[in-house]
Amino acid sequence: MADYKEFLSKVDRKLYHEGEWQWQEGEYTVTRTHQWSAPGCHNACGILLYTKDDKLEKVEGDPLNPFNNGKLCMRCLNLAEATNHPDRLKYPMKRSGERGENKWERISWDEAYNIIVPKIKEIKEQYGSHTIVGVHGTGRNINWQLPYFYNAGLETPNISTLFFSGFACYLPRVVGAAAVTGEFVIVDAAVGQEERYASKKWTVPECVIIWGNEPLKSNADGFLGHWLVQCMQMGTKFICIDPRLTWWASRAEVWLPTRPGTDAALAIGMLNVIINEKLYDPEYVEKWCVGLEDLTARVQEYPVEKVAEICDLDPEKIRKAARIFAAAKPAAVQWGLAFEQQLCCMSLIVAVCDLFALTGNVEVPGGMIMVRNAFGTQRNYNCGEEWLPAEAAAKKLNGDAKGIEESSIVPHADSNVILHALETGEPYPIKAMWIQSSNPLACPAMDSPRAYEAMKNVEFIVYADPFLTPTAVAFADIVLPVAMGPERNSVRSWWTPLRAMTKACSYYEAKTDEEIVVEFGKRLNPKAFPFKDDIDFLEWYITEDGNWPGTFEDLRNQGWAYWDYDATYYKHEKGLLRPDGEVGFPTPTGKLELAPFMYYQWNLDPLPFHLEPPESPISTPEVYKDYPLILTTGARSYEFFHSEHRQMPTMREFHPDPLVTMHPDVAEKYGIKQGDWVWIENHRGRRFKQKANITLGIAPQVVSAEHGWWFPEKEASSPALFDTFESNSNNVTLQEVTGQGGIGNPIKSSLCKIYKVVEGVNDSVSIGEQVVRGDYRDGK
Amino acid sequence: MANNKYGILIDYEYCTGCHSCEVACKKEHDLAEGQYGIQLTEIGPWKINDDKWEYTFMPVITKLCDLCAERTAMGKVPTCVHHCQAWCMYYGTVDELTEKMTGKTRAVLITPEQ
Ligand code: SF4
Ligand code: SF4
Ligand code: SF4
Numbered sequence: 049m050a051d052y053k054e055f056l057s058k059v060d061r062k063l064y065h066e067g068e069w070q071w072q073e074g075e076y077t078v079t080r081t082h083q084w085s086a087p088g089c090h091n092a093c094g095i096l097l098y099t100k101d102d103k104l105e106k107v108e109g110d111p112l113n114p115f116n117n118g119k120l121c122m123r124c125l126n127l128a129e130a131t132n133h134p135d136r137l138k139y140p141m142k143r144s145g146e147r148g149e150n151k152w153e154r155i156s157w158d159e160a161y162n163i164i165v166p167k168i169k170e171i172k173e174q175y176g177s178h179t180i181v182g183v184h185g186t187g188r189n190i191n192w193q194l195p196y197f198y199n200a201g202l203e204t205p206n207i208s209t210l211f212f213s214g215f216a217c218y219l220p221r222v223v224g225a226a227a228v229t230g231e232f233v234i235v236d237a238a239v240g241q242e243e244r245y246a247s248k249k250w251t252v253p254e255c256v257i258i259w260g261n262e263p264l265k266s267n268a269d270g271f272l273g274h275w276l277v278q279c280m281q282m283g284t285k286f287i288c289i290d291p292r293l294t295w296w297a298s299r300a301e302v303w304l305p306t307r308p309g310t311d312a313a314l315a316i317g318m319l320n321v322i323i324n325e326k327l328y329d330p331e332y333v334e335k336w337c338v339g340l341e342d343l344t345a346r347v348q349e350y351p352v353e354k355v356a357e358i359c360d361l362d363p364e365k366i367r368k369a370a371r372i373f374a375a376a377k378p379a380a381v382q383w384g385l386a387f388e389q390q391l392c393c394m395s396l397i398v399a400v401c402d403l404f405a406l407t408g409n410v411e412v413p414g415g416m417i418m419v420r421n422a423f424g425t426q427r428n429y430n431c432g433e434e435w436l437p438a439e440a441a442a443k444k445l446n447g448d449a450k451g452i453e454e455s456s457i458v459p460h461a462d463s464n465v466i467l468h469a470l471e472t473g474e475p476y477p478i479k480a481m482w483i484q485s486s487n488p489l490a491c492p493a494m495d496s497p498r499a500y501e502a503m504k505n506v507e508f509i510v511y512a513d514p515f516l517t518p519t520a521v522a523f524a525d526i527v528l529p530v531a532m533g534p535e536r537n538s539v540r541s542w543w544t545p546l547r548a549m550t551k552a553c554s555y556y557e558a559k560t561d562e563e564i565v566v567e568f569g570k571r572l573n574p575k576a577f578p579f580k581d582d583i584d585f586l587e588w589y590i591t592e593d594g595n596w597p598g599t600f601e602d603l604r605n606q607g608w609a610y611w612d613y614d615a616t617y618y619k620h621e622k623g624l625l626r627p628d629g630e631v632g633f634p635t636p637t638g639k640l641e642l643a644p645f646m647y648y649q650w651n652l653d654p655l656p657f658h659l660e661p662p663e664s665p666i667s668t669p670e671v672y673k674d675y676p677l678i679l680t681t682g683a684r685s686y687e688f689f690h691s692e693h694r695q696m697p698t699m700r701e702f703h704p705d706p707l708v709t710m711h712p713d714v715a716e717k718y719g720i721k722q723g724d725w726v727w728i729e730n731h732r733g734r735r736f737k738q739k740a741n742i743t744l745g746i747a748p749q750v751v752s753a754e755h756g757w758w759f760p761e762k763e764a765s766s767p768a769l770f771d772t773f774e775s776n777s778n779n780v781t782l783q784e785v786t787g788q789g790g791i792g793n794p795i796k797s798s799l800c801k802i803y804k805v806v807e808g809v810n811d812s813v814s815i816g817e818q819v820v821r822g823d824y825r826d827g828k
Numbered sequence: 829m830a831n832n833k834y835g836i837l838i839d840y841e842y843c844t845g846c847h848s849c850e851v852a853c854k855k856e857h858d859l860a861e862g863q864y865g866i867q868l869t870e871i872g873p874w875k876i877n878d879d880k881w882e883y884t885f886m887p888v889i890t891k892l893c894d895l896c897a898e899r900t901a902m903g904k905v906p907t908c909v910h911h912c913q914a915w916c917m918y919y920g921t922v923d924e925l926t927e928k929m930t931g932k933t934r935a936v937l938i939t940p941e942q
Contacts, residue, residue: 055915063903106855109911119913122851264844264913274913277842281915293873295844298883686847698854701861702847745873745883 052245052278059111059118064096066112069550069605076100079552080110080607083533084540086485086514087130087692090187090268092540093120094608095127097552104131104534104553113608114244115545116272122686126698130532131555135695135760136514137529138556147504148766150521157557157567164510164526165571168202171479171508177203178443179479181466181506183210185486186217186690187268189538189549192425192589193565194484195459196432200576201569202482203437205444206461207429209486211493211502213463214786214793216388218269219429224397227644228405230625230634233416235380237275240419240544240614245278249617251414252282255376257369258296259289259400260311261384265684268384270542276382285376287369289314290386291680292709292752293745302369305747307360308680309390309661309797315399316656317355318370320347322406327374332408336620336633339642339654343402346655358658360747374407378414385682386796391785392659393792398644399656405640410633413617418625422546422611425539425594430459435576443476445469464784470502478505481523484512484561485530489519490758490772491691494781494795497734497773497819512564515695518772521764529558536560539586539603544614546596548604562586652788661797662785663730665749668799671731675799677714679728681777682755682796683707695760706757706775708738710802711748715740718802725805728753728780730798736779737805751802753777773816831922834895835939836909838887839932842916845870845885849908849917856896856907865892866908886936893940 065071069080076098084092094113098106107127111118123130140160145151155163171180182198184190186209198207209217225232235256241247256276263273280286280299288297289304289311297303306314322328323344333340356363373379381404387396409415420426433441445465470478481503486492493499503509503523511524520527535558538549551560559567562582569577579585583600590596596603603609619625625634632638636645647654660667664678685707687699694700708728710720720726720740728751729735738753746752758772773779781795805811845868853865866887873883887908896906900919904910909917918928922939929935 060903108907111910118910119915120848120852120911121913122847125848125851125855125911128855264846274844274846274915277844277914281842293881293883295883298873298881302879303881686845697861698851702850743873744875745881 055117056246061112064110064112069607073098076105077552079550081534081550081552082540082547082608083124083127084538084549085188086530086532087123088185088188088689089123090270090542091272092547092549093124093272094118095120095124097534099553102553104128114242115547115608117244119274121267122699122702123689123693126696127534129696129698130693131534131553133695135516136555137516137527137558139529140557141527143525148522148769150765152527157559160526160528161567161571164568167508168480168572172203175476175479176440176443177437178205178440179476180204181206181208181210181478181481183208183481183483183486183488185209188485189533189536190485190561191428192431193561195429197565197569198482199432200435201565201572203435203440203573205436205441206466207459208461208463208466209492210483210488211463211467211495211499211783213494213783214388214393215460215463215791216393216793216795217385218388219460220388220393220791221383221397224394225401227646228398228401228635228641229410229418231418231420233404233410233418234271234543235276235382236378236414236417237279239275240417240610242545242610242615245282249413249615251378253279253284253376253378253380253414255285255287255373255379257287257289257373257381258294259381259383260386261382262290262292262294262296262684263382263384264295265686266384271382285372287373291747291750292683293743298745301372302365304359304361304365304369307358307747308678308750309664309794310359310658311386311390312392312396312399312656313350313355313358313658314361314366315396315403316347316350316658317352317359317366318373319343319399319402319406319656320350320352320355321367321370322374322403323347325371327371328406329408333406336410336640337405337642338637338639340406342643342655346657350658360749373403378412379407379409380404380414380416388792389682389794389796391661391787391792391794392657393787394647394652394789395656395659398647398654402642402656405642410640411618411620417617418619419543419614421541422544422609422614423541423590423594423596425541425546425590425596427593431593432576433459435573462790464786464790467502467783470505480508480510481506482510483519484564487513487517487519487691489522489769490517490776491756494778494783494793496776496778498783500819514558515760516764517691518758518769522766522769528564529556530564531555531558531560536562537582537586537600538562539590539600541594545608545610546590546603547608548600550604650789659787661794663794663799664797671799675731675801677800677802678750679730679753679780679798679800680750680796681753681781683709683752685754688756691756691758694758706738706754707741708754708802709741709743709746709752711746712742712744713748714751714802715742718804720802720804726802727805727810728800728802730780730800732780734780736774736776738775751800767816767819769816771816773819833922833939834900834920835922835925835937836889836895836906837918837920837925837928837935837937839916839918839935840884840886841932841934842914843885843887844914846913848911848913849887852907852911853893856899857892859892863892865890889938889940895940
């Protein structure tokens with residue numbers, strides 16, 4: 049809809065009860081709120097919940113909400129099915145059989161407090177609070193709540209997304225971009241403007257590069273991918289960098305199907321064109337950037353022809369993309385998870401920041417804008433760290449990390465060091481784990497069989513989730529039922545506006561993450577939890593930690609609140625970015641640092657470079673001979689968010705099986721037909737199986753697999769564990785292989801071969817069984 | 829002669845294949861597995877030339893569609909149009925939609941039985 053004003057003029061504001069947060073519509077109570085996990089996603093779209101007798105009956109997108117304008121993706125459209133799902137956990141339970149037997153005994157919340165609290169206290173006293181590891185998932189309704197609980201309640205410095213080696217998700221982009229710009233930047237799709245696309249201050253981006261992600265399917269990092277479809281309808285041109293022909297690639301001016309793991313080389317090649325052809329913005333660079341000389345010297349080491357060879361691309365296309373991007377005013381880059389999931393992650397981030405800095409696109413309308421979480425609700429993974437006792441903080445599992453990991457910019461402990469502690473008891477054994485809204489075995493755990501083995505060594509595991517997952521069955525001693533989105537009061541501010549979530553219904557004894565945090569926090573460390581209840585806790589976050597000038601109730605009544613700061617452009621010229629109030633950027637030099645000073649500080653090369661993936665046609669040619677395909681993992685779909693939604697009949701109707709995507713040439717060579725089950729195997733004898741999806745829309749040397757699959761319809765008990773090891777793309781990935789500074793993991797660029805699953809020939813022993821038996825090789 | 833019959837216009841150039849229309853319709857009408865008031869078709873991808881690909885999604889409206897009679901009676905737009913994430917669906921009279929179609933190269937106008 050190019051005409052946003054027409055859309056606004058047609059919305060019937062009376063029919064949609066503008067200004068009200070709850071009303072009656074026939075037999076239904078309608079609640080105006082936002083949906084954010086569970087089930088999850090990184091956003092919080094405006095939604096109207098229709099409830100009857102405390103039960104969610106149906107939903108509709110809220111057309112008055114500027115964040116999503118009433119649009120919903122299929123996951124939220126299916127919210128009633130998810131919320132009322134019969135498999136949901138209804139009560140707290142304690143394990144009554146051996147781990148993995150899937151035998152449980154219902155207990156009350158009081159019993160749960162009485163078992164867990166003394167046990168945690170005992171571990172704290174006997175071994176120290178640092179021997180507890182706090183685990184949380186991504187983007188869920190837990191991103192400041194659980195860190196607060198882990199820091200202040202468990203008093204542990206060891207907080208992690210667990211087995212996610214190399215911090216390979218988002219955090220590096222945040223940290224790397226902050227080194228260049230002083231803060232974080234996102235594509236300006238008018239998200240900071242309450243009038244959105246109709247705002248007079250906003251400009252349509254002329255060009256956007258979609259780089260290493262499919263934002264339509266992932267909606268990652270607080271950014272709704274479909275905002276960019278609006279931009280396209282208003283004239284934005286696209287460049288797409290992805291080995292897959294995504295929707296964007298098929299409509300792009302240039303599609304660059306770069307070889308997985310070579311994005312940094314490509315970025316340097318583009319910088320080479322822009323610098324040598326003098327296509328950058330000289331005035332902007334002169335005024336606002338520093339480091340061009342050093343960068344100019346470095347890019348000479350990467351002539352376009354050489355880059356084209358590294359990336360398997362046509363050099364003319366690289367030039368064309370660079371020229372289109374540099375000529376466009378304004379231009380922006382929508383970057384994704386592929387950035388972290390390669391070895392030279394930190395190098396790639398600086399190179400891409402240099403691309404939009406040199407071309408004068410930072411803090412301009414329609415370019416890359418510097419955003420903060422609305423009303424200063426800024427803390428996430430470091431929330432509550434002021435309560436962490438110094439002696440526990442000193443024992444943070446980040447090994448002998450120097451540089452970047454040592455800095456408090458990375459609040460998490462190092463997953464590799466935690467793994468080492470689990471496996472060897474060094475530097476100290478891990479005594480307990482608290483896992484909330486995460487399913488490591490099915491999803492984030494790289495080398496999932498190794499993670500499975502390592503977790504066996506933890507004596508006491510508390511697990512909180514809406515569903516019984518493979519990880520829960522395998523390891524939980526106590527299971528706590530977590531409420532779904534419609535059942536909770538909460539707030540959301542990634543990035544803007546500040547949004548309220550309002551409880552509209554309830555489900556048996558499930559409690560919200562906030563309620564669980566407050567209830568256990570009070571019992572474990574009362575002085576750090578002076579909160580009466582969940583709402584009191586939320587109010588502290590938005591008004592004391594942040595600067596929302598009202599109460600939670602005010603926010604709920606109003607629904608959402610836009611923030612002037614995020615709506616302001618050219619903040620660097622207005623002295624709004626630096627603590628000293630001077631003009632410029634909040635970096636040590638006050639400028640955009642093309643070779644950032646912080647990188648020196650962190651012992652990283654501040655200038656971009658290419659590093660071959662550790663397994664590739666070039667770095668391991670002998671492996672490549674027998675494993676001649678490049679495997680990239682983690683492909684998203686509209687139906688699922690990570691390991692969620694697999695138990696929803698509607699989602700499985702659309703997407704019944706895990707899919708591995710390959711080019712017809714590849715399929716033909718290996719005798720594979722559309723819909724065949726195939727094994728994807730690597731040289732370590734590790735494999736997983738998915739169904740063949742054959743398409744011309746992928747680089748012919750690449751196969752792309754999905755992640756997060758488990759099968760809630762299958763046997764729960766061990767060794768099956770809902771068949772979580774059958775199709776798990778993390779059967780073949782590795783932990784402990786990281787890039788500079790311990791950052792980045794090459795899980796999107798390894799080598800594999802593929803072959804058909806043939807009944808009775810190579811399917812005799814289930815992978816799950818092998819994993820649990822411990823002789824996981826060759827599937828024979 | 830004025831045509832005030834209601835219909836749906838789909839500017840499928842921008843349809844992303846997100847399935848929202850299909851699921852919205854299924855939920856509104858409580859349709860069984862395998863049944864759709866609107867169902868996506870996918871064409872391609874295939875290569876036209878070095879810089880150009882064919883990769884098109886187009887939802888087809890079936891005989892199960894009642895143009896969301898209950899919703900439209902209340903003054904709401906059909907749920908598929910309401911939720912379409914790519915903003916590529918429009919609801920209106922044939923006259924309004926024909927006008928909207930002008931200049932578009934890949935759009936279809938459907939007037940389900942009503
Ligand atoms: S992006 Fe989809 S799942 Fe996420 S909040 Fe919006 S509609 Fe819901
Ligand atoms: S208008 Fe028709 S196709 Fe669209 S949701 Fe309603 S019944 Fe389904
Ligand atoms: S909702 Fe819109 S964009 Fe999504 S599939 Fe349907 S028509 Fe296409």
